Amino acid sequence: MNLQLIRNTAMALKARGFLSYSYQDPVSIFNMEVELSEGGGIRSLFGFWDLYLETVLSGLPLLIPPEVYIWFCKIGIECGNIPSAVGLAGCLIFGQNECTGCNKEIKVECTIPKDDGTLASFVGFRVQHDNARGPMKGGIRYHHEVDPDEVNALAQLMTWKTAVANIPYGGAKGGIGCSPGELSSSELERLTRVFTQKIHDLIGIHTDVPAPDMGTNPQTMAWILDEYSKFHGYSPAVVTGKPVDLGGSLGRDAATGRGVLFATEALLAEYGKSIKDQRFVIQGFGNVGSWAAQLISAAGGKVIAVSDVTGAIKNNEGLDIEKLLKHSVENRGIRGFSGGESIDPSSLLTEDCDVLIPAALGGVINRENANDITAKFIIEAANHPTDPEADEILSKKGVVILPDIYANSGGVTVSYFEWVQNIQGFMWDEEKVNAELKTYMTRGFKDMKEMCRAHNCDLRMGAFTLGVNRVARATVLRGWEA
Known part of the structure; x- marks a missing residue:
């Protein structure tokens, strides 16, 4: 087994937040498994790395056993930090609620004049989880219970969702702590524009592409597009879920x-x-x-x-x-x-x-x-x-x-279609949108089932294994530089 390749792989995973530990040498993490493991643990781990490294170099489909994610999680707990990739899977398997490792988080204060002349302040968030496979993608929600922990978890979920759908995105999420039903349309517009002013350098066509979520809609996206364009020129691909008249995709609503x-x-x-x-x-x-x-x-x-x-x-x-x-x-x-x-x-x-x-x-x-x-x-x-x-x-x-x-990945998949149409400057008819969506959903199910058969696991574990595999593969292939 080539320890240098293992070291490089571990460093690549660590660089993007998939592996966190307190040791100077990544190989010591793998040596630690010898002490922690019982029975087949050692065999499954080292057998995995030989297959894994060979597979990465050959370009064949990457298969990481679910046991390895569980092992990563165990090591993370020992070191006081849960790796982001398995932290979310751990939420489903073990009930853990600690998910760490986001690429970037921003918290902003948005103060606006209300219709009655008083000032009101709201707190907004944008969390970017991972961009190994492409620009980060995720909605913006307006809800009074929006908080950084929720946004963080949803950003991570988007990373796996886009990977399972096999669209070239990473994961992100954002939101503002407000009650949209208690704000007038003009107040919502002012709030959206101020929020966009605060985050316009963070989002972008090839960086982070927001979309509607709870409490937001195509009109919200239109306001974001307009405000962003004041700083960067007309950029319809910066958000998806827009009104059709502004470059939104047919078929997106359904x-x-x-x-x-x-x-x-x-x-x-x-x-x-x-x-x-x-x-x-x-x-x-x-x-x-x-x-x-x-x-x-x-x-x-x-x-x-x-x-x-x-x-x-x-x-x-x-x-x-x-x-x-x-x-x-x-x-x-x-x-x-x-x-x-x-x-x-x-x-x-x-x-x-x-x-x-x-x-x-x-x-x-x-x-x-x-x-x-x-x-x-x-x-x-x-x-x-x-x-x-x-x-x-x-x-x-x-x-x-x-x-x-x-x-429920149909929405983000058609958002991807909208982004592609905006970049190409060529709009599709609804029949093509629906046909492409069916192709992606059908192929996604086939890929998920193949992962289930390879690892003898249920659909949920198969989906997460598929998603994390794709992100891990992109992470390793892109490499790591000090």
Whole structure:
């Protein structure tokens, strides 16, 4: 085994935040494993490095066993610091909440005059996690509970999500601690412009490309584009999720929901099933949930129950999604819809169905309700809707979970298409956007399944292994310079 290659590889990983330790010589980390390991630990580690280095040099697909990430995590704990790459995976496996290693973090104060003449100050954040595979990508959210820890974790999640989708981005995230519903449109515009003034040197077409998130929308992106262009010239590719009139992509509004459809089709096909044969329950009827419901219904699926913040509706014969959507728009929610019976929203997740799609909040599937879930398949359209304990319970029951970093990646994938169109100055029609999205989602599922078969692991571990592998490979190939 070439120790110099190991040393160089370790230094490359350390340089980008994937390995943190308190030793002068990276090789001592590997020697430490001899003392810590029991049984097959030594064999799996050193066998991994021989295969790993040979694979990197040959250009073959990189396969890092999940055990190595767990080992990195153990070493990180011993040294008082959890490496960023496995820190997030550790959140899912061990319930850890310490995720470190972001490339850059910025905190800014944004003071604006309100409509009544008073001044108000808000705190904004932008976290850039990794750029080994390309410009960093991630949304900007406006919410009163935005804090640096949340933004940090979401930035890391974006790194793995873009890698799983195999689009040339890293991960980032941003936000402002505010309640957008309590601010007028003009106040939101002023706040957005001040925030952009504070971070314009941090973002850029080939550096960091923001997008909408919770509490923001295409109009927000239009304000960012306009303010950024005052400093750098007209730059439509600096943000995605823009209005179509300013270079936004056709099909972007439905992209995450359409990606959920394609992901569901790929999963069901793996088990010899189709959308038409299944009964669906969807938690959440916002942008993602409503589009998923419309597209699944149009594909022949039977959506039997839906919920939103106003209530939950059930119809065992199948809800009329078009009528439900119209009612929701006219009444600002699904409550009172006459095409089904009202049910307790808390019971929605345990309704008898074939496919459950949580498309609202995180942590809704937990140890309190996991045993009562009857669905055979869970499609994670929301971010981290299943906590680690529930994940284990459901896996033992044989429930197949399609993880969020793959299932809801349709939005960021079409954001990539928008960025490409802006750079090329050539816009695609919606048919091409949707066709390309299906190609990416189908190929992503195939890549994830191949990783699962290679490591004999479930879809979640397969997805994270795939994502971290791709980032690690890019990191090592780019090298390290003192």
